[in-house]
Amino acid sequence: MAVAGTGVFAEILEGEVYRYYADGEWRVSASGKSVSIVNPTTRQTQYRVQACTQEEVNKVMETAKVAQKAWARTPLWKRAELLHKAAAILKEHKNPIAECLVKEIAKPAKDAISEVVRSGDLVSYTAEEGVRILGEGKLLVSDSFPGNERNKYCLSSKVPLGVVLAIPPFNYPVNLAVSKIGPALIAGNSLVLKPPTQGAVAALHMVHCFHLAGFPKGLINCVTGKGSEIGDFLTMHPGVNCISFTGGDTGIAISKKAGMVPLQMELGGKDACIVLEDADLDLVAANIVKGGFSYSGQRCTAVKVVLIMESVADIVVEKVKTKLAKLTVGPPEADSDITPVVTESSANFIEGLVMDAKEKGATFCQEYRREGNLIWPLLLDHVRPDMRIAWEEPFGPVLPVIRINSVEEGIHHCNASNFGLQGCVFTKDINKAIMISDAMETGTVQINSAPARGPDHFPFQGLKDSGIGSQGITNSINMMTKVKSTVINLPSPSYTMG
Numbered sequence: 467m468a469v470a471g472t473g474v475f476a477e478i479l480e481g482e483v484y485r486y487y488a489d490g491e492w493r494v495s496a497s498g499k500s501v502s503i504v505n506p507t508t509r510q511t512q513y514r515v516q517a518c519t520q521e522e523v524n525k526v527m528e529t530a531k532v533a534q535k536a537w538a539r540t541p542l543w544k545r546a547e548l549l550h551k552a553a554a555i556l557k558e559h560k561n562p563i564a565e566c567l568v569k570e571i572a573k574p575a576k577d578a579i580s581e582v583v584r585s586g587d588l589v590s591y592t593a594e595e596g597v598r599i600l601g602e603g604k605l606l607v608s609d610s611f612p613g614n615e616r617n618k619y620c621l622s623s624k625v626p627l628g629v630v631l632a633i634p635p636f637n638y639p640v641n642l643a644v645s646k647i648g649p650a651l652i653a654g655n656s657l658v659l660k661p662p663t664q665g666a667v668a669a670l671h672m673v674h675c676f677h678l679a680g681f682p683k684g685l686i687n688c689v690t691g692k693g694s695e696i697g698d699f700l701t702m703h704p705g706v707n708c709i710s711f712t713g714g715d716t717g718i719a720i721s722k723k724a725g726m727v728p729l730q731m732e733l734g735g736k737d738a739c740i741v742l743e744d745a746d747l748d749l750v751a752a753n754i755v756k757g758g759f760s761y762s763g764q765r766c767t768a769v770k771v772v773l774i775m776e777s778v779a780d781i782v783v784e785k786v787k788t789k790l791a792k793l794t795v796g797p798p799e800a801d802s803d804i805t806p807v808v809t810e811s812s813a814n815f816i817e818g819l820v821m822d823a824k825e826k827g828a829t830f831c832q833e834y835r836r837e838g839n840l841i842w843p844l845l846l847d848h849v850r851p852d853m854r855i856a857w858e859e860p861f862g863p864v865l866p867v868i869r870i871n872s873v874e875e876g877i878h879h880c881n882a883s884n885f886g887l888q889g890c891v892f893t894k895d896i897n898k899a900i901m902i903s904d905a906m907e908t909g910t911v912q913i914n915s916a917p918a919r920g921p922d923h924f925p926f927q928g929l930k931d932s933g934i935g936s937q938g939i940t941n942s943i944n945m946m947t948k949v950k951s952t953v954i955n956l957p958s959p960s961y962t963m964g
């Protein structure tokens with residue numbers, strides 16, 4: 467397995483500490499401080515990254531602003547060409563980057579590889595989509611509005627915003643970084659990336675792939691440091707013209723602090739899985755396990771509560787229990803299905819929800835078991851709305867089942883949540899499925915499958931506390947532009963072929 471920080475990546479490492487990336491160079495921070503990244507499996511420090519200073523952030527914002535002006539004058543096809551190059555280099559080096567994901571966020575090795583490949587595909591798709599949608603604008607004529615003659619032509623086009631600040635979360639530090647970087651760049655913006663601490667080294671390796679592709683100096687920058695220390699300085703920085711954030715309720719706090727800039731936010735979720743009596747129960751069980759327990763439930767689109775008709779609940783619970791018993795639990799290096807959650811504090815939070823459910827009388831389908839950050843998959847049956855886990859997002863391999871006696875009960879619980887990311891419904895009756903989808907106050911409803919963000923060109927949005935705006939490649943490109951109108955005023959009306 468190729469090793470992180472070696473070969474072409476050797477230049478991003480200075481002794482034990484990874485450098486940050488600014489103005490086309492890998493640098494050591496003047497702070498003299500570094501942030502440790504603890505391996506969730508060993509609970510030992512795995513890597514260290516620079517703790518950048520506010521002064522270094524100021525410098526990065528200045529160079530990003532200058533670089534963006536030149537980049538906006540770069541032809542679309544050249545922008546796309548460089549993105550395709552970066553995508554190819556990313557895929558070429560998928561192994562060392564995947565190794566970082568395994569060590570930093572305990573992502574199972576196979577999922578780590580697929581995250582990097584998916585990211586390369588996302589960057590290439592973004593390049594193509596950007597050439598298409600940014601290569602055309604609109605021509606409007608004045609006489610379509612009452613009282614006007616055709617003496618004005620309005621040319622409107624999408625132009626870049628300036629400097630985009632991208633802040634991805636720990637669970638997809640590469641894919642949810644490039645899902646912001648690609649659209650920002652193809653649209654003519656420059657980019658400042660603040661990666662999650664857990665996942666920062668994977669992100670730095672990804673940034674180096676863009677560096678190797680030959681992007682102009684200063685166009686892409688990556689500052690590292692704890693979000694709790696440097697985050698506010700970044701999100702409130704006057705040099706920022708757009709913020710694209712994915713993560714937890716930190717995003718809500720950011721939305722209250724940020725200036726007059728466009729915000730793209732994708733936050734937590736409590737994705738409900740509504741199961742009707744006529745559903746294919748084997749399909750339901752398979753999707754509850756995949757949806758609820760992939761990457762140990764650390765996905766915003768994970769199934770986070772099952773709302774199942776009482777008449778089929780026993781059968782489904784048994785099927786899910788059987789499948790859960792077959793999941794492998796262990797280190798990510800062994801491609802275990804269930805791996806340690808990202809931090810001890812996350813594991814403690816999950817445990818708190820489990821103990822609350824225990825006190826309030828939930829049925830434990832398995833013994834609760836935890837070793838360090840490793841939590842064995844747990845299905846909680848007969849969960850009631852007075853239990854915290856009915857509403858809160860564990861971001862772990864623990865799934866509550868609430869039994870319902872009507873579809874309306876399921877929809878009510880789904881809509882009573884502060885979250886509104888995705889949801890799913892299982893039924894063979896497509897008419898019912900559409901009606902339930904229409905009733906669910908979520909950004910996406912999956913019919914007869916577990917929630918998922920991918921494929922990455924699908925629109926992806928959260929309602930309520932789950933986000934602002936919409937992602938998905940096309941929507942992200944559009945969100946990272948603004949409209950510019952140029953009006954040509956003719957001395958007298960002119961009608962083509964008139």
Ligand SMILES: NC(=O)C1=CN([C@@H]2O[C@H](COP(=O)(O)OP(=O)(O)OC[C@H]3O[C@@H](n4cnc5c(N)ncnc54)[C@H](OP(=O)(O)O)[C@@H]3O)[C@@H](O)[C@H]2O)C=CC1
Pocket residue numbers: 633634635636637660661662663664691692693694696697698700701712713714715716717720732733734735765766767859860861
């Ligand atoms: N919607 C989604 O896709 C995801 C949602 N989540 C939710 O978020 C919770 C925690 O996950 P996590 O990834 O740690 O999410 P956080 O919201 O804590 O962190 C997300 C990103 O924001 C950064 N950050 C932290 N504080 C600030 C700040 N004040 N200003 C600017 N940036 C900041 C983090 O950096 P740093 O790591 O240095 O703190 C990280 O890069 C999960 O339990 C889950 O509820 C998590 C992942 C994905």
Ligand SMILES: O=C(O)[C@H](O)COP(=O)(O)O
Pocket residue numbers: 635637638642712764765766767917918919920
């Ligand atoms: O932030 C997340 O958790 C991702 O948006 C989920 O993506 P996925 O559905 O492709 O795992």
